[in-house]
Amino acid sequence: MLSVAVAALNERDPGRLWPLLAGALPGVCGGETLIYKLDDWNENEGTVGMPPAVAAAFDGLGAADLGLLRAGYPFARHYAAGSGRTPLTARRTAGAAWSASPTARLIGRVLDADHVLAIPLPRTTTPITGCMVYRSGTDFTDDQVRAAEQVQPLLAAVEQQRQLLEHWQRSAVPGPAGERAAECALTPRELTVLLLLADALTAAAIGRRLGISDRTVHKHVEKIYRKLGTRDRISTVLRAQRLGLIPMP
Incomplete structure (x- = not known):
């Protein structure tokens, strides 16, 4: 399982x-x-x-x-x-x-x-x-x-992932968003964390939403920073918006 x-x-x-x-x-x-x-x-x-x-x-x-x-x-x-x-x-x-x-x-x-x-x-x-x-x-x-x-808890995590991915598909730039996510090598899990980062949620809040630990959230965030070439939350969200990975505010 x-x-x-x-x-x-x-x-x-x-x-x-x-x-x-x-x-x-x-x-x-x-x-x-x-x-x-x-x-x-x-x-x-x-x-x-x-x-x-x-x-x-x-x-x-x-x-x-x-x-x-x-x-x-x-x-x-x-x-x-x-x-x-x-x-x-x-x-x-x-x-x-x-x-x-x-x-x-x-x-x-x-x-x-x-x-x-x-x-x-x-x-x-x-x-x-x-x-x-x-x-x-x-x-x-x-x-x-x-x-x-x-x-x-595992089923709840998968359902939360499904809802966030559906939200991403509805709100991101159609077509190019998926291509750009693949080009940046962002996994679906990292995309959902990125969406929640853009909502200004803390690591603890993201962990509660996804049913994972704060430590796991920080690992995902570090990988997102590395893949997007950024160093902090604000620059990461801005770069993701410019790339069309997440919707503009």
Whole structure:
């Protein structure tokens, strides 16, 4: 999983980050497949991401079935009611009502799965976002739920990276920005740190946003200085703006 995360953090296309994770995450916590939803778990709207094989299984379903999938029963109501974001299984959340629910029947029919493990992204408030891992047979064990909890910070880091890269793509000079970033040998991670530097965040604040230590932030900043030929934050931001790497204020 660590190697997949490293690959994801070095991926320039934000649309590929979660598909990279989707192939490795189920095996970490004893699942067989997953879907991820990076907007609110509700039945009326929102994009559901899934591996191609899962998408093929859901192809042709009606709006009502897709609504059940989006709704994330029984997790959305549970997480919305409190501040906890600990991974939970559907069986432990809903009890016996899970097996009789329309959602359980849907995943049984389409995915041949009996159980779901929700892994919400930590620190999310509204909307509740994250992924759901599916398996057949017995429910997820305590160890598998703990494994899911251990990877939550990693998932949050990848999602933060995705959001920052999308912001960079929207705000930087189209086309040339990516070429210039490659010419300067800036990695995607260094680009996100550069964006936060331009927002005048301290190293500690950048570390909190990205889920990394202050020391790691300083290492990224040193590499950015070296690659852009600068010596301090202000000259670095100004040079990056002149190069079109980040938007002008």
